[in-house]
Amino acid sequence: MKIQSTAFENNQAIPKKYTCDGDGINPPLNFSDVPQDAQSLTLIVDDPDAPSGIFTHWTVWNIDPKLSEIFENSVPVDATQGNSDAGKIGYIGPCPPSGTHHYFFKLYALDSKIDLPSGSKRSDLEKTMENHIIARAEFVGLYSR
Secondary structure, eight states: OEEEOSSSOTTEEOOGGGSTTTTOOOOOEEEEOOOTTOOEEEEEEEETTSTTSOEEEEEEEEEOTTOOEEOTTOOOTTOEEOBOTTSOBSOOOOOOSSSEEEEEEEEEEESSOOOOOTTOOHHHHHHHHTTOEEEEEEEEEEEEO
16 A cells, blocks of 8 residues: 655655645645555554654545545545644644644554544554554655744
8 A cells, every 4th residue: 555645755745835934735646556455544644753742743544545646725525624732633744843743644544434423542543443444554754944
């Protein structure tokens, strides 16, 4: 399984448009080679370089496994978004206090759907996903201020 973006290459700079210094919208993401038996996809975007530890920028689950992309500034139909570590539902653009930070876009193929309400915490999502992950992929973007 693979995840990538048409807006930037793996381990390259995330364009300003997708950060707190720009429009703060989610970048376009493309998926490929999703397992045939996947029942749903989950996306987690985080920054492990944050001063307080791993900062969650976006969680989205119950993405239709037949989808091959998430469009810029959008959420897939029927998908559910969780709370970011900023306490907001939805995508929070990169906004490092200083230096270069790494933003991990993690895609998981699951053998089931996730039964959690909108606004759930990442920890609840990860507990629910446990033992249901059949494939995973990762893509990294960089941002400096």
